[in-house]
Amino acid sequence: MSPIDLLLNLLLGLVLGTVGGLFGIGGGLVAIPALGVLFGLDQQLAQGTALVMVVPNVVLALWRYNQRNRIEPKHALLLSACGFVCAWLASLYAVELHAESMRMAFVGFLVVLAIYNLVRLFMHNAPVSKELRHPWPWLGVLGGAAGALGGLFGVGGAVLAVPVLTNVFGAGQLVAQGLSLALALPSTGVTLLTYALHDHVDWAMGLPLAVGGLLSISWGVKLAHALPEKVLRGLFCGFLVLCAVLLALE
Template identity: 30%
Template sequence: MSEVSINENHLDESPRGIVIMAVVGVAVGILSGLFGIGGGTVIVPALVWLGLTQRHAAATSMMAIVPTAISGVVSYAVEGDVDWAAAALVFCGMFVGGQIGSWLLSKLPELVLRWAFVLFLVFVIVNQAMSNPSRDSQIVMSVGTVIGLIAFGVIAGILAGLLGIGGGAICVPALSIIFGASDLIARGTSLLAMFPNAITTSVANTRRRLVHVKAALIIGIVAALTAPLGTWMAAAVTPRVGAILFTVYLCVLLVRSLWVAIKASRR
């Protein structure tokens, strides 16, 4: 499959489209701080609705995630809710996985990308329902933990590059369920691990002419300004309430993404 030029997209850049992108940025910032995600699960469907293909929306989303994640990390780090060593290990894996995901993004058919997004959401919802979040636990380092964090990072990086997400939607549940992090540390660590990967993946996507830079900057800058509000909200609710809110949010996205994928399959 030949690479597609971004000029073949028809993003709505009218005043209405710009306002929608800004509103998306506000929502993404709050959700990023609240759930420790990059916001790709909101950005990608919104950009597709505004005229980008799934492929270009995913690539543009990754660039928008960079400022969003940086803002969220700062907010969590101020409260001491970041495991720097765990984040570094996850990033090492995500760096490799992100390049693989970016390459797959430029090669796979549009319909495959839509259904991959649906399957990803189902997986995360099931994992989230199984979680029993705590606010006091921490990641205990061992040889097995180090290997596990790197291996998990590769998987998260592939999904991030392929689906245009930061990786937080899979990192946060995994850091809590598999590696024993508290809910806040899982979110802060997830954001720290994802933004370097978002940078490297965005560079690869830009070289493949898959990124709409203007849309990424509008959404990313607005999201960075509102992320601290989401971080404050995360600390204000109990871990269980936060997990329930995250699951509800993902279920809403699943219904919409499933509907879009079914419609695309019928064409």
């Protein structure tokens, strides 16, 4: 890899890390279409390479969110345990799928999720409470579904978890993003391992992305805490649409 390529990957990591910190998703959702469109990687290779950046970003972002908004340990543990098991099983299936089918399915998922969040943005929401609206063991169902999604597409578990935690369980946006990071940590780790064992990771590209992400993700977390919650949700919807468009163009 030339010094120019190394610098470009580092700069891209800086951008993706900021986005990941802002929305509590580790940056992988935008990294996958960026790697496909800008560098011509196929879907599995783009997903595996993005995970090299996502895993350390999630670790740092989780620490930062927990510093500002204390994460309930039993909620985080249940989400992460169920997510880990389902992500592992889904990732074993994902590495054998056709890349084009995976990409278009992910585009459809992002569009539906963006529309859902946009509708919720203009609907009356129940007041946010420190107590969950539903018994906390139901978080295991969410953890399993989000983990399976993350294992299938490399990322995406947090994108499902955040709106469900806010709209169904009544958590605040920042609390939801912190819990989604706790869910993502073990599931992205085991998914990266599975992709690496099947040669779907470009380490030379992924490591500079990871360094850039680690340097910038704290900026995104700081910005997330400075923005009004409704603005943050609106930006999240726009971000989902952007990712869908980039993936469709790949």
